[in-house]
Amino acid sequence: MAKERMTGAMAVRRSLEAEGVEVTFGMPGGTILPIYDAMFGGTKVRQVLIRHEQVGGHAAEGFAHATGKVGVCMGTSGPGATNLVTAIADAYMDSVPLVAITANVASPLIGTDAFQEADITGITMPITKHNWLVTDVRDIPRVFKEAFYIARTGRPGPVLIDIPKDVLNTELDFEYPETVSIPGYHPPQREEPRLRDAAALIRSASRPVVYLGGGVRTANAHAEVLAFAELVDAPVVTTVHGKGAFPETHPLCLAMFGMHGSRFANYTVQNADLLVCLGARFDDRVTGKLSTFAPDAKIVHLDVDPAEISKLVTATVPLVGDLKVLLPQLTEEVRRAFAAQGRADIAPWKHKVADWREKHPLRYVQDPKGELLPQYVIERIWQKCGGQAVVTTGVGEHQMFAAQWWKTTAPRQFITSGGLGTMGFCLPSAIGAQLGRPGETVIGIDGDGSFQMTLQDLATARDLNLPIKIFILNNLFLGMVRQWQELFYENRFASTPLSDCPDFVKLAEAYGCLGLRARTVEELDPVIERALANREGPTIIDVRIRREEKVFPMVPAGAPLNDMIDGE
Amino acid sequence: MERTEILPTGTSHTISLLVENKPGVLHRIAGLFSRRGYNIASLTVGPTERAEYSRMTIVVRLSSKTVEQVVRQVQKLVPVVEVRELLPADLLERELMLVKIRTPERNHAELRALADTYEATIVDVSPDALVIEAAGTAGKLDALEDRLRPFGIHEICRSGRIALERGFKTLAPPSLK
Numbered sequence: 165m166a167k168e169r170m171t172g173a174m175a176v177r178r179s180l181e182a183e184g185v186e187v188t189f190g191m192p193g194g195t196i197l198p199i200y201d202a203m204f205g206g207t208k209v210r211q212v213l214i215r216h217e218q219v220g221g222h223a224a225e226g227f228a229h230a231t232g233k234v235g236v237c238m239g240t241s242g243p244g245a246t247n248l249v250t251a252i253a254d255a256y257m258d259s260v261p262l263v264a265i266t267a268n269v270a271s272p273l274i275g276t277d278a279f280q281e282a283d284i285t286g287i288t289m290p291i292t293k294h295n296w297l298v299t300d301v302r303d304i305p306r307v308f309k310e311a312f313y314i315a316r317t318g319r320p321g322p323v324l325i326d327i328p329k330d331v332l333n334t335e336l337d338f339e340y341p342e343t344v345s346i347p348g349y350h351p352p353q354r355e356e357p358r359l360r361d362a363a364a365l366i367r368s369a370s371r372p373v374v375y376l377g378g379g380v381r382t383a384n385a386h387a388e389v390l391a392f393a394e395l396v397d398a399p400v401v402t403t404v405h406g407k408g409a410f411p412e413t414h415p416l417c418l419a420m421f422g423m424h425g426s427r428f429a430n431y432t433v434q435n436a437d438l439l440v441c442l443g444a445r446f447d448d449r450v451t452g453k454l455s456t457f458a459p460d461a462k463i464v465h466l467d468v469d470p471a472e473i474s475k476l477v478t479a480t481v482p483l484v485g486d487l488k489v490l491l492p493q494l495t496e497e498v499r500r501a502f503a504a505q506g507r508a509d510i511a512p513w514k515h516k517v518a519d520w521r522e523k524h525p526l527r528y529v530q531d532p533k534g535e536l537l538p539q540y541v542i543e544r545i546w547q548k549c550g551g552q553a554v555v556t557t558g559v560g561e562h563q564m565f566a567a568q569w570w571k572t573t574a575p576r577q578f579i580t581s582g583g584l585g586t587m588g589f590c591l592p593s594a595i596g597a598q599l600g601r602p603g604e605t606v607i608g609i610d611g612d613g614s615f616q617m618t619l620q621d622l623a624t625a626r627d628l629n630l631p632i633k634i635f636i637l638n639n640l641f642l643g644m645v646r647q648w649q650e651l652f653y654e655n656r657f658a659s660t661p662l663s664d665c666p667d668f669v670k671l672a673e674a675y676g677c678l679g680l681r682a683r684t685v686e687e688l689d690p691v692i693e694r695a696l697a698n699r700e701g702p703t704i705i706d707v708r709i710r711r712e713e714k715v716f717p718m719v720p721a722g723a724p725l726n727d728m729i730d731g732e
Numbered sequence: 733m734e735r736t737e738i739l740p741t742g743t744s745h746t747i748s749l750l751v752e753n754k755p756g757v758l759h760r761i762a763g764l765f766s767r768r769g770y771n772i773a774s775l776t777v778g779p780t781e782r783a784e785y786s787r788m789t790i791v792v793r794l795s796s797k798t799v800e801q802v803v804r805q806v807q808k809l810v811p812v813v814e815v816r817e818l819l820p821a822d823l824l825e826r827e828l829m830l831v832k833i834r835t836p837e838r839n840h841a842e843l844r845a846l847a848d849t850y851e852a853t854i855v856d857v858s859p860d861a862l863v864i865e866a867a868g869t870a871g872k873l874d875a876l877e878d879r880l881r882p883f884g885i886h887e888i889c890r891s892g893r894i895a896l897e898r899g900f901k902t903l904a905p906p907s908l909k
Contacts, residue, residue, distance in 0.1 A: 289760055290767050294810040297756075314810065348752060348813040471804035474797075 167337035172301040172327065173198035175338045176265065179308035180209050182340040185236050187212055187227065187599055188265075189220035193240025194280060196267035198332040212599070212624065217244050219592040219621040221251020222581075225260045226596025229579045230554055232384060234261040234315050235596065241268045242280030245326070246287065250586060253291040255322040257583025258405065259382050261315040262322035264288075270330040271299060288324050294349075295324040301334040309341045318351030319469040320382050352468060352484050356493070362440075362464045362481045363497040369438035369462070370508040372398040375421075378405030378582070379443015379467060383487035386410070386575045389442060392495045395502075396440070397510065399517050401429045403450050404567050407578040409443075412571040413551075418521065419571075422450035423719045424564040427524035427728055430719070432517050434726040436461045443467060443487050446476040447583070452725035466490060526568055532685050535710040538562060538637045541688060542569040545607060545635060548692045553605040554579065554597050558590035558614025561643035564715040566609040588617030594632040595625050605696065608634035612662055613642040622675035625702040633695040633703045636668055639711045647714045651729070672704035681706040744773065745799045746818045746825060746895050749788040750780070750903045752811040760809050761788065770794060770802050774827075774892030785813060787903075789825075789895045814903045818895050825895040829873045830855075831864045834886040843883060850876045861886065 170178070176199050180188070187210040192200040203211055214220040217239040224235030235255075239248045245266040255262040269278040285297045293314050296307045304327070311323045366372060374393050380386060389409060393400050393416055400410050401421040412419050421429035433439070439461045444450075451457040454476060465472075465479035466487060473482040483490060501507075530540040542565055555570050556579040557563040563580055572578050579597055581589040590610035598606040615636050625632055646660040672679030678698050682691040682705065695703040717728035751757050758777060765772050773791040780787045792802065799817055806815045818825075833843060837859055847854055852866035866876050870893060877888065897903075 285756065286759065289756075289763055293808075346810060349810045469808070471801065471808055473804075475801060 167339045169335055170338050171198065171202065171332065172304055172334050172336060173202040173332040175301070175304040175336060176308070176327070176332070177202045177207055177209065178338055179305055179340060180236065181207060183234070183308065183312045185209050186233070188236040188238050189214050189223040189227075189596070190238030190265075191215070191217055191220065191240070191244065193244045193267075195269060195329040196238060196240040196244070198329065199238065199265070199267065212595075212628065214592075214624050215620045216618065217247035218250050218588070219595075219618050219624070221248045221262070221264065222254065222586070222589050222592030222618070223596035223599075223624075224262055225251060225255050225258075226556060226579055226593030227600040228260050228262060228596070229381075229593070230576055230597035231600035232576065233600070234263055234312055236263045236265065238265045240280065241266065241284075241329075242282045244280075245282050245284035248324075249287060249291070250584075252288055252322045252324065254581050254584040254586045254589070256291045256293075258581065259320050259378060260322065261320035263311050263315050264322060264324040266324065266326045267332060268297070268326050268328045271328045272330070274328060284324065285326050291322070292324050293321040296326065298325060298327045298331055301331050301336045304331075304336065305338060305340050310344050310346055313344045314346070314349060318349075319379075352470060352486070356483045356485050356490055358481050358483060359490075359494050359497045360501075362483060362494055363501040365438055365462055365464055365481060366396055366440065366498050367501040367505060367507045370510055371435060371437040371460075371513045372396060372510065373432055373436040373439050373461075374398050374400045375433070375439050375441045375444055376400060376402045376406035376409040377442070377444020378403065378409075379487055380406060380409035381575060383443060383468065384575070385443070385487040385491055388488055388491040388495070392442075392491055392498075395495055395498060397514075398440070399432050399514070401425070401433055403444050403447065404578075404580060404582045406444065407567060408572040408575045411573050413573055418517070420567050422447075422725070423452070423721070424568065424715050424717070425450075426526050426568070427717050428517065428520035430717075430725045430728060431520045431524070433458055434724075435516070438462050438464065440464045441466065442491065445472045448721075451476070452719045452727070453722055456724035458725075466494070530685065536682065536685065536688060536707060537713055538565045538709045539569050540685075541635065541637060541707050541709065542566055542609060544688055545609075545692055546570055548689070549605055549607070549696055553577070553607045554601060556580065556590050556593040556597055556606065556608050558608075558610040558617075559585045559587045559644075560611045560614055561639075561647060561713075561715050562609055562611040562614070562637040564644075565637070568715075570609070587614040590614060591618050591621055591625070591632075591634060594634060595621065595628070595630060598630045598632050599628070606630075606632045608632060610634055610636050611643060612636055612638040612640060612668075615668075619671070622672070622677055622702060622704070626676045629701045631699045631701060631703070633698070633705065635695075635705045635707055637709050638668070638706050639709050639713070640664055641711060644715070650712075650714070651718070652720070668704055668706035672702075675702075677702040677704050679704050679706070681708070683708045743796075744791055744793050745796070746823055746893060747790045747792065747799070747803060747806070748816055748818050748895055748897075748903055749790065749806065749812055750814045751786050751788055752813065753779070753784055753786045754811055757786070757811045760811065761790075761806065764805060764809065765790075765792075765802075768802075768805060770798070776892040776894050778894070789893055791893050816903060818897055822897040822899070822901070823895055824898055825869060825893045826867055827870050827873055827893045828891040829866045829876070830889045831866070831877070831880055831885060832861060832887040833864065833880060833883045834861045835883045836860060839883055843880075846876075846879055850879075852876060
């Protein structure tokens, strides 16, 4: 391919085109102007103008999660770049492939405390897989190639490219590289010698459990996981990011365990003699008190990131590699082991698990005349759309209610901020998810506190006529913190009551969106139906729920996983 | 959380790294150690046989299990080409020390003899002070330091350890050999 003379800014555009980027989320500013100018007209890369860079970052995450593609966000130097920090940290914690592009002040000004200067590569070092400050315009094509490669391979994650304005305006001979060669970056793909050991453990386990995390999604290994779990015929539990990894309507699925998991899922994990952990990392929100976690269990841990192996829980058999490649090999190995040597009797275990499931179901009682309960609202939305929707959430009680009650049936149906726990995530990620999956129903389940952190981007959703439906489960509280205050701080509700402001219906209308409200069981169904029917643009639904409703069961922070409290 | 290794306890481990010689690499590595709570006992960095790579030697005092974690975390940094703990049996390590002794001239002869014992050199002499240069294992330098203390140590500068493995082994992955 012949090289072509162009500016650094045009090289950025051509690099994004070469990577097949469909959409970027960002806002222009003084230093990033050359990129926006190069993108103006004539490119297939769609520019979505957001109203705050954090939203651009989360929207890119939502797009990436919903589609499996790399998300791209942009910001100008200084505050534009620092506003991206929360989204980048969020993507790092949740292994979301994200390329953040920032401009910086001109090279001669770097280090002089110039106007809108921030050392964004220094700031984002701990929260990116890698980042670059491009000082030579000729590096742009190589850096972009490496950036996209690093973001999406191995354990995916965010990267950041920072380019000083003068570099964007300098010319280079552009040619996009076809391959990358990074001496220090080799995603593991080796043959795993210990598959047979893992199969032997599975064969001899009498109380096996399959534990799924977000790694199933990032590896797109849903089909492989289903085949494995059905062969092993063991109960399946998931983390919040494991939602969607396995159909929650499947008879083997016990759904989420952990701090707000069901009693039956937590009892199952605690009593296992073998945990087969696929693409998960033993986060404190799922293990409870680490020293008492699944005390009898041997651990088979398969993960693409070797640094996750035995980080918190020592693996009996560690398997490092790509789930999509390794898991079918493990399945075959198990099949051979079962055929050759049979397996331990797991029937008593399955009876025990079924018994727990029957005795300790998740439950709530909605009084038809009483205040709405969030669990009921979520179940009604699910029923009205037959579970056929992509759900995004904010962070708080509503998020855990959604995790408990929204049954995912297909991959990439539940988009949430799990690791960092970023309030304000719902609306931006709904915007990104709807852009990535235009024909589908995208539903946001948000809280009144969480929604108010990023609500200005209703304007973005309106600009794009995105038919997202954001249900605000409004309890006029920062509910999760309030729950902790009630349970652990003697009802001292410091700074958690929220005023009844703004009026979310009027707010929606001010932004040109459809605003709806439901207060009672009677009002709820028609409102859900109207929201689902609105394809013209965004719908905001203010659902007034019982103010003091709490998420149960709950494992208090630092308590053993089977030491749950209920509201009863 | 049951993490008790924030403080520099445990035995000393020597970790050797081959890193890309690019701006910010030291920042990336030092930042990783600090944010994960791994205390660095010493860190040295310098050029290697190839201009594009630098070699770093980091000494930490941690349990063996934690050191495995450190190595895996460091390996994830993109500019880190290779990283390994150098095991004591294979370890060749050296450190450089400069010691300034403030002492009257009448003690100089005795100090010269002491320096000779430790294969150290006196590199600067003035009427009331002298500077001794010594190289060797950390243990040897510690011993010399102890012997010098009665003379009045005015200032010490130690380089931190550098290390290689004995024999033919190298740190570089096959593609770079």
